Amino acid sequence: MNRPRIVSWLPIAGMLAVVAGGLGWLLLGFAGNRGGVEPWAGAADVARSVPTNSAQAGSTLEYFVERPGATMTLADVERLPADAWRRWPGASHYTGGFGTVLWARVTLRNAESQARSGVLADADFFADRVDAWVLAEAADTTAAAEERVGVNALHLVSGEGVAPAAKAVPGRAVAFSVSVPAHGEQVVYLRAEDFFRPFFQLEWWPDAAAYHAAKTRGLIAEAVYFGGLLALLGYNVLLWVRLRLADIGYYAAYLSMAGTFMVLGRVWGPELGWALGSPGLETALTLAMAVSGFFLARFAREFLELKQRGGWGDRIAGWLAAMMLALALAALSTPWLKQAIWLPITVAGIGVTHGGLVVLAAIAWRAGARQARFFVLSFGCLSAGSLPLVAVQLWKLDVKNAAMMGLMIGSALEMLLLSLAVADRFATAQREKAAAQARLIEEAEQRQVIEAAYADELEIEVAERTRDLEAANTDKDRMLIALGHDLRSPLAALTQRAELLRGGSGSRPPMATTAEKVLGEFSGDVAGAGRQMLLLIEDIVLWARLRAGAQPASSAHPVSGLVTPVVRLHRPLAERRGVALTVDVPESLAAWTDLVLAQTMVRNLVGNAVKFARSRVEVIARTEADAVRITVRDDGPGLPSAVLARLRGEASAAGDNGEGGGMGLRLSQEIGMTLGARIEAGSGGAGGGAELSVILPATDRGAGEAIS
Numbered sequence: 283m284n285r286p287r288i289v290s291w292l293p294i295a296g297m298l299a300v301v302a303g304g305l306g307w308l309l310l311g312f313a314g315n316r317g318g319v320e321p322w323a324g325a326a327d328v329a330r331s332v333p334t335n336s337a338q339a340g341s342t343l344e345y346f347v348e349r350p351g352a353t354m355t356l357a358d359v360e361r362l363p364a365d366a367w368r369r370w371p372g373a374s375h376y377t378g379g380f381g382t383v384l385w386a387r388v389t390l391r392n393a394e395s396q397a398r399s400g401v402l403a404d405a406d407f408f409a410d411r412v413d414a415w416v417l418a419e420a421a422d423t424t425a426a427a428e429e430r431v432g433v434n435a436l437h438l439v440s441g442e443g444v445a446p447a448a449k450a451v452p453g454r455a456v457a458f459s460v461s462v463p464a465h466g467e468q469v470v471y472l473r474a475e476d477f478f479r480p481f482f483q484l485e486w487w488p489d490a491a492a493y494h495a496a497k498t499r500g501l502i503a504e505a506v507y508f509g510g511l512l513a514l515l516g517y518n519v520l521l522w523v524r525l526r527l528a529d530i531g532y533y534a535a536y537l538s539m540a541g542t543f544m545v546l547g548r549v550w551g552p553e554l555g556w557a558l559g560s561p562g563l564e565t566a567l568t569l570a571m572a573v574s575g576f577f578l579a580r581f582a583r584e585f586l587e588l589k590q591r592g593g594w595g596d597r598i599a600g601w602l603a604a605m606m607l608a609l610a611l612a613a614l615s616t617p618w619l620k621q622a623i624w625l626p627i628t629v630a631g632i633g634v635t636h637g638g639l640v641v642l643a644a645i646a647w648r649a650g651a652r653q654a655r656f657f658v659l660s661f662g663c664l665s666a667g668s669l670p671l672v673a674v675q676l677w678k679l680d681v682k683n684a685a686m687m688g689l690m691i692g693s694a695l696e697m698l699l700l701s702l703a704v705a706d707r708f709a710t711a712q713r714e715k716a717a718a719q720a721r722l723i724e725e726a727e728q729r730q731v732i733e734a735a736y737a738d739e740l741e742i743e744v745a746e747r748t749r750d751l752e753a754a755n756t757d758k759d760r761m762l763i764a765l766g767h768d769l770r771s772p773l774a775a776l777t778q779r780a781e782l783l784r785g786g787s788g789s790r791p792p793m794a795t796t797a798e799k800v801l802g803e804f805s806g807d808v809a810g811a812g813r814q815m816l817l818l819i820e821d822i823v824l825w826a827r828l829r830a831g832a833q834p835a836s837s838a839h840p841v842s843g844l845v846t847p848v849v850r851l852h853r854p855l856a857e858r859r860g861v862a863l864t865v866d867v868p869e870s871l872a873a874w875t876d877l878v879l880a881q882t883m884v885r886n887l888v889g890n891a892v893k894f895a896r897s898r899v900e901v902i903a904r905t906e907a908d909a910v911r912i913t914v915r916d917d918g919p920g921l922p923s924a925v926l927a928r929l930r931g932e933a934s935a936a937g938d939n940g941e942g943g944g945m946g947l948r949l950s951q952e953i954g955m956t957l958g959a960r961i962e963a964g965s966g967g968a969g970g971g972a973e974l975s976v977i978l979p980a981t982d983r984g985a986g987e988a989i990s
Contacts, residue, residue, distance in 0.1 A: 301698060305507065305691045313503035318492025319485050322370055341391050341467075343370040343484060348383040356415050356435060356471060359385055376482045380621065384409075384480040386472040392462040392488075400486060401493040402470060404456035408481035409474040410443035410559035414450065414458045417469040435471075443559025446552045453497060454552040459490060477560035478622055504548060507690055511541045514701045521704060530704050532581035537697055539574035544690065546570060564622040568613035572628050575606035575635045582639045585703065586646045586654055595642050602635045653710075656703030660696040834876035834957055838981040841871040841903045841910055848885045849901060852892050861895045863888075867903040873910040873978040879953045880978060883961075886946030887914040887974045894918035895971070910980045917971040921963060929963040929974075950976075 322343050344367040348354050367387060370376065378384035392398045404412065415435040438450035438458050451457035462468040474480035487493035518534040521527075545551075546567050551558045558566065583589060583599040609631050613624045643657035845867050856863040873880070884901075891899045895916035902913045921929075925947065954961045954976070964973040 298695060298699070302691060302695060305694055308503045308506060309690060313500045315499060316496055318489050318496065319487055322484075322486070341486065342387075342389045344368060344387045344389075345370065345376050345482070346385040346387070347378045348385060350379075350381045352383075354383075354385075356473075359387075359471060359473075378474075378480045380479050382479065384474045384482060386474070386482055386484065388470040388472065388484065388486075389467055390460065390462045390470065390486065391467040392464060395464050397464050398462045398488045399490050400460055400462070400488040401451065401490050402458045402460050402472075403451075403485050403487065403493065404474075404481075405483045405485050408476065408483075409441050409456060410476045411439065411441035411474070412456045413473040414438040414440070415471040416458070416460055417471070441474075441559065442549060442551075442563060443557055445557050446555055449552070452552075454549040455497070457493070462488075478564070478620070501553065504550075504690075507694060508541070508545065508550075510694065511537070511544070511697060514697055515541060518701060518704055527584075529581055529584035532577050532584060533700060533704055536574050536577035536581055537701075539570050539577060540693065540697065543567060543570040543574060544693065561617040561622070564625055565613055565616040568616060568622070568625045568628045569610055571625075571632055572606050572610035572613055575628075575632045576603050576610060579603035579606060579635055579639065581700075582642065582657065586643060586651055586657065588642065588646070591646070591649070595645065598638060599642060602638050605631060606635055653703055653706060656699050656706065660699035660703070834879055836874055836876050836957070838872050838874055839877050839880070840869070841873055841912065842867045842869055844873070844875075844877065844880055845884060845901055845903065845912065848881055848888050851885065852888050856892045856895075856899065859892065859895075860897065861892055862898045863892065863901075864898070865901045867901070867912075871903055871905060871910060872981050874981040875957055875959070875978045879957055880959075880976075883950045883953050883957075883959070883976050884912060884914070886950045887976065889946055891916035891918070891972070891974075905980060906977070908980055910978045911975050912978070913973060913975040915971065915973045920965065920970055921972045921974075926963050929961060 320341075322341065346359065346362065346367050376384070376386075388402060390400075390402075402414075415437055417435050440449045440451065440456045440458065442454075442456075446452060451459060458470070460468055460470055472482070472484075474482060487496075515534065515537045518530060518537060522530040522534050546558075546563060549563075551563075579599050579602040583596065583603070586595075586599075588596040588599050609624065609628045613628065616622060616624055640658060643651075643654040647654035647658060845865060849863060849865050853863055888899065888901060891914050895918045898917050900913075900915045902915070904911050904913075929947075929951070950961060953959075958979070960977045962975045962977065964975070965971070
């Protein structure tokens, strides 16, 4: 694995330190400055008679839990006996049971000589609706949504489910403006109700300006935080629109759902002009968290290339995504369960998902996945930021707001690092694109060279094919000339004899010639001409088969069995012409060939020899090395020079018009090429004539007997 140099991490580490320090100061220092809030004297302080130094020394906070279905009024609560109320125990918050209504009685005392105009607020803003009744004449008559109850109380409303315009103090917090007269006291009754269970975590700000200043600082800090998240989201959405890569799309979806969870968790609905109470808020929180986990698992699967790597890592990521999707679907049942049980279960599920993905990223990093380092570091930052919130949930420490700020810092660092990972992915994609374009240009240039070379080769091949076609056309013309020549001779002879027979030529047959003799000779001529034309037709059919690509069926055959039928066929013509036809073929000689094709070759050579011989034709077969040579020799005028040149491969298409060579000789040449045999031409000796030889592959006599 290629380990990155330490120097390459320095800019990232420096940036993270700056962002973490800036967010820490902004959320914990600037927004966490809560100067002006006065502490309550808890029940433990009263029992120990520990005096307080606050300006409202002696102020008390008491709680009462209304029974389900009681629907008590303010008058009913005022008539409660003193022992019905419980003194605030000094814990961070106070809660009622499921389906109950929680009442609080706050007695604010002012030991100063001037009246105090402050704000009574619920720091955790959990309840859906909180009603406040400010007793006595010092009530703030300028508060929004006020309503007189009798003559002794001013009715104010607030809460998560209350429309922003109807709230006593605008904003997300449950807050009420209260004035305490100099050297006097002010009693405020609070009634909280919630779909699940009501909570109170009351704070008293004797100076309203200090409360509003702290609120403004918190809004500024969180606005900067959410603005940064929105910028990261916009950047990643633009990257996805440009590249359309699956991992960037999944990360943008994760970032949007995580940001939605933070907006809901910090109760920014009233700040944005809309109200969302229970159970809608808990359902939306659970759904946003679960869906963000689903997209995170899908992002990790694509970003770490687990699908391409295969194996159990890809399956685990798929299981985690399926688990978070199942939790998202289960969260929709929250309004019917009357309990927000899916929220803590989903928190555990998102923790398992993060932990599993960190392990997969670490394994992928060690396996060489360079981008996995961002994944591991981002979840490390998120885990570090989440630890305080986990501690708050486990041990109920009184630093819940600060712990939430830690989670916001950790999540911001996580999203920033993953955005850096996506940016690195974008840079890698750009480099790969540039490299691919360079390869495409190189391949295009290579293709051009190949195409040019192929065009040259194609041009040469076309020229060769054109020459072959021209040669084939020329050969066809020669064959037609030879065919006409071979058909003309027997037909002319028959016509001439028929003219003599009917006396149409002007000459008379000798007196000694009887009708039977003439008819006998004519019958013989007709039979001979018919035989020649049948053989010619057979040669034409064989020539067509060879041109169509017919393959020979070769086997071992005795040469005597090949030559004897041919000699028997041509002996009558030789006797009529007074030509001696002799055969010298050893009985033991055998050849490996196609019997029909070989006989056709020898038949055409013997036929030409008998046609042109003066007195003799010899057929001789001998063995030469691994071949059998069958020679046909005659004492005729010899072969024309054009035919000799063609047989020796010296004739050109322009110089040979087909005269002097019949179809039989041309067919023999084509058969020889098909059989792998050679035809050699030579002189008949001192007496003149022609000598044509066929050289066939030899085989032993025993094989020839067995097959033939």
